Amino acid sequence: MRNFDYHRPADMSAAIDAARAEGAEILAGGTLMVDLMKIGVREPDALVDITGLADLEGHDIGMDRIRFGALARMADVADDQTLKTAAPVLTESLWKAASPQLRQAARLGGNILQQTRCPYFRDTAYSQCNKRAPGSGCAALDGGKTNLHAILGGSDDCVAMYPGDWAQALIAFDAEVHTQGPGGTRTISFADLHVMPGDTPQIETILEPGEIVKHITVPVIPALKASHYLKARDRESYAFASASAAVGLEMEGETVRDVRIGLGGVAAVPWRARQAEEHLKGKSLTEETARETGRIAFADASPLEGSEYKIKLGADVVAGALMTAHARSQGGE
Ligand SMILES: Cc1cc2nc3c(=O)[nH]c(=O)nc-3n(C[C@H](O)[C@H](O)[C@H](O)COP(=O)(O)OP(=O)(O)OC[C@H]3O[C@@H](n4cnc5c(N)ncnc54)[C@H](O)[C@@H]3O)c2cc1C
Ligand code: SF4
Known part of the structure; x- marks a missing residue:
């Protein structure tokens, strides 16, 4: 692993300032980010740990919408029996995700932004991966194994599969993602957050550098x-x-x-x-x-x-x- 700077800002504007810097990456529970750093797939110059931003914690069930803080832990939401009665799909999709230990550490913002498990993306011994190294080719399509890859939405440049579970409930139920970044706040339809691979598979979401997911809402229907x-x-x-x-x-x-x-x-x-x-x-x-x-x-x-x-x-x-x-x-x- 390379050396990197570590920041843990106490407020949102300091977090945005630190996260917008070139080479900086946001850190929540770290179950994806640290994993990818250890295997050399991601090499940030700085990590901006957002777990000090208390406003991003927790979740609540309102009459018209359910709000999930980006720092709510997967385990806390998966185990909420009131939510399970009101909206079983939102707890079951988390409860079926990862292991109990991981669900304790991982946060919802990180969960929706997790990256593919394509073995060629995750193994830097393979030089061909358009997602990791744009323009290098695709080891999966060029004679590799494709049994775990996408059968919907893939392109000639990348057929990696989005691996998360909770996101499927969010897209089915018209969730929205609320963010704050250098350009201010915005609300994004969950269906618009992730970008199809096309010929730029390295671009996975429409988030801008330094843009932080604050919370996610689901309308009650x-x-x-x-x-x-x-x-x-x-x-x-x-x-x-x-x-x-x-x-x-x-x-x-x-x-x-x-x-x-x-x-x-x-x-x-x-x-x-x-x-x-x-x-x-x-x-x-x-x-x-x-x-x-x-x-x-x-x-x-x-x-x-x-x-x-x-x-x-x-x-x-x-x-x-x-x-x-x-x-x-x-x-x-
Ligand atoms: C062995 C294993 C098995 C797993 N199995 C499953 C499974 O079956 N189903 C499933 O759904 N998931 C599974 N996962 C994935 C796991 O759910 C994710 O790693 C986890 O949810 C990521 O959350 P985190 O808080 O640790 O994110 P981090 O690792 O901290 O961050 C993940 C990404 O999100 C970005 N990010 C985090 N928070 C924010 C924010 N608020 N705003 C902007 N960017 C942000 C980070 O920069 C990073 O790019 C598994 C993981 C492992 C290691
Ligand atoms: S499918 Fe995508 S992530 Fe996997 S090797 Fe090909 S370009 Fe890389």
Whole structure:
């Protein structure tokens, strides 16, 4: 690891000033940042530890919206039973993420900004990685293994998968991200935060240098109550998703009035399956319509060698999650 400066500012304006400097990076729980520094993937000149900014802690459930501080710990939110009753998808997607130890250390702002687990990105012995070294090529596409890569939203330059779980619930339920940076404060639709790889996979979000996520809000809508996060993974104790779905339903009698579907483990960025949502609206929810909806969610998928399994797995996960959400809408589970 290279030498670097360390700052722990006590207020937001000092944090922004320190974080906007060239070579500076923001540090929260450090479970991603320190990991990537140890393996030489990220080499900041300075770390700006924001854990002294008390305003960014905690979460609260309001009548109209739920607010999550960027420094709220994953564990505290995952274990909140009131939130689990009001919006199960928002706790289940955190509870299924990482390990208990990691959830104690990691914060929500860092969670949504986590980077891909592509093995070639994480191993500097591979010189070809457009995300780590722009213009160098892509070791995955150039003869590497692609079984864990994105089948939705990838490009000719990068097919890395976005690995997080909570983001799928946020995109499905129209979350917003509230930031403060050198240019002032702004509110970003969660759907606009992450950038598709295209020919610049090194650009992952629209955040500017020094821009700090302060909190995240989710509007309270009926579909949150009958929601569910289903995650298929290689190892139940902890592993990243092979395919996952964050779903919610609002029923009007036997008819689906509103449905939300976010897909994880399959796409380059947090992914909302809008076509599948539109297909199900106005229909009744049966095993057959749930399965059809799952198939439509993957209609545009482009599998790579070894990742074909994600299409059937992903469709099954969507259908299974919808059936659980439906049971919840009827007062079950
Ligand atoms: C072994 C292992 C297994 C894991 N499994 C899962 C899993 O199954 N599912 C899952 O979702 N995640 C998983 N993770 C990822 C884990 O959830 C993230 O590493 C963690 O959430 C990051 O949070 P942090 O506070 O530690 O972020 P940090 O490491 O401190 O920061 C992460 C990134 O976010 C930036 N950042 C942090 N906070 C802010 C802010 N407020 N404003 C602007 N930028 C900010 C940092 O600059 C950095 O780029 C796993 C991690 C490990 C190591
Ligand atoms: S898929 Fe993306 S992250 Fe992985 S090696 Fe290719 S360019 Fe790098």
